[in-house]
Amino acid sequence: MIVGSIKEDATLDKRISITPETSKNLNDLGLKIYLESKYAEHLGISDEKYSNVKFFDDPKELTKNIDLLAQVNCPSTETIKNLKENSIILGILNPNKNKKILNNFLKQKINPFSLELLPRITRAQSMDVLSSQANLAGYRAVIESIYEFEKAIPMMMTAAGTVPAAKVLVIGAGVAGLQAIATAKRLGAIVSATDVRAASKEQVESLGGKFLVVEGSENLETKDGYAKETGEEFKKKQSEMLEKAVANTDIIICTALIPGKSAPRIINEKMISGMKKGSVIFDLASIQGGNSAYSEIDKIVIKNGIKIIGIGNVMNKLPVTASSLYAKNIFSFIRNLFSKEKKQFVINMEDEIIKNTLIKEGD
Numbered sequence: 297m298i299v300g301s302i303k304e305d306a307t308l309d310k311r312i313s314i315t316p317e318t319s320k321n322l323n324d325l326g327l328k329i330y331l332e333s334k335y336a337e338h339l340g341i342s343d344e345k346y347s348n349v350k351f352f353d354d355p356k357e358l359t360k361n362i363d364l365l366a367q368v369n370c371p372s373t374e375t376i377k378n379l380k381e382n383s384i385i386l387g388i389l390n391p392n393k394n395k396k397i398l399n400n401f402l403k404q405k406i407n408p409f410s411l412e413l414l415p416r417i418t419r420a421q422s423m424d425v426l427s428s429q430a431n432l433a434g435y436r437a438v439i440e441s442i443y444e445f446e447k448a449i450p451m452m453m454t455a456a457g458t459v460p461a462a463k464v465l466v467i468g469a470g471v472a473g474l475q476a477i478a479t480a481k482r483l484g485a486i487v488s489a490t491d492v493r494a495a496s497k498e499q500v501e502s503l504g505g506k507f508l509v510v511e512g513s514e515n516l517e518t519k520d521g522y523a524k525e526t527g528e529e530f531k532k533k534q535s536e537m538l539e540k541a542v543a544n545t546d547i548i549i550c551t552a553l554i555p556g557k558s559a560p561r562i563i564n565e566k567m568i569s570g571m572k573k574g575s576v577i578f579d580l581a582s583i584q585g586g587n588s589a590y591s592e593i594d595k596i597v598i599k600n601g602i603k604i605i606g607i608g609n610v611m612n613k614l615p616v617t618a619s620s621l622y623a624k625n626i627f628s629f630i631r632n633l634f635s636k637e638k639k640q641f642v643i644n645m646e647d648e649i650i651k652n653t654l655i656k657e658g659d
Contacts, residue, residue: 300330300362310615340548434475450484468552469496470497582606
């Protein structure tokens, strides 16, 4: 069986799906690897770094010979038209956004697996692309914010006077939010956070952050561990609480997302007008509409002296590390899908991981 991958559009996404390390791991499973020529050259990884890999100058020639196509993003209909019947596509396919393309895959009798649909079970943790990438996103959001803040972050006591510690507020305490809290704390900031999930309080406090509670709030967490959409009463109370908090905050990191839906608007125009000039808002949710007012993808918008930063793909800020983790997620999924005994990919619908991630007609 042959696993292949072609280059992504590097202007949109610099990540790769197969690294030299994971290509060896796939070889050890008994799989052959086909890659497009100069596959990872933009990351400083030459084709010579890969062993036992066949390279193709023509991606169309590559795709017609493989059994599984591993990508970061959903490939175009044009890209997959040469794939064989019953072959597999694996990646972050974003089924809500790419429904029409995925329907074309199904008409072509291709099996698309979307990794963001993985169930939150112990056995799936090594394949969890949302967690591996969100972890990096939370870290990078703090680094980018500090760069734009233009002031010191930790408290410094000097002969010339004392520099106060910056105050950081993290909206959403999922994987990205928790990493943002940990990074900001390590850099010496005073950190607080808020989330609709009651379980987040203990996690935030374990990292040294202060958890801001919405008065009279209930636990708004799904059985899969994601945040639920909030009601109007909760939003009103949350807004009142945040108005006071943001007025005394230097940096806000927004990470609140609901899978498959537009990002909830949490920081409104009134809150921003009450912030100190020179403050920074970094909106990791800008690609899905944004948690903050004025947030725009790949722009820094300045309102009343406040910088609102939106980055469409923060993974492009650290693509080597992001690729390393993503490729390991891909390998773990392929290992679960491949039967060494049968020497082929087996779509076992009794396996919760396979059942949840396979896109089917009517999904």
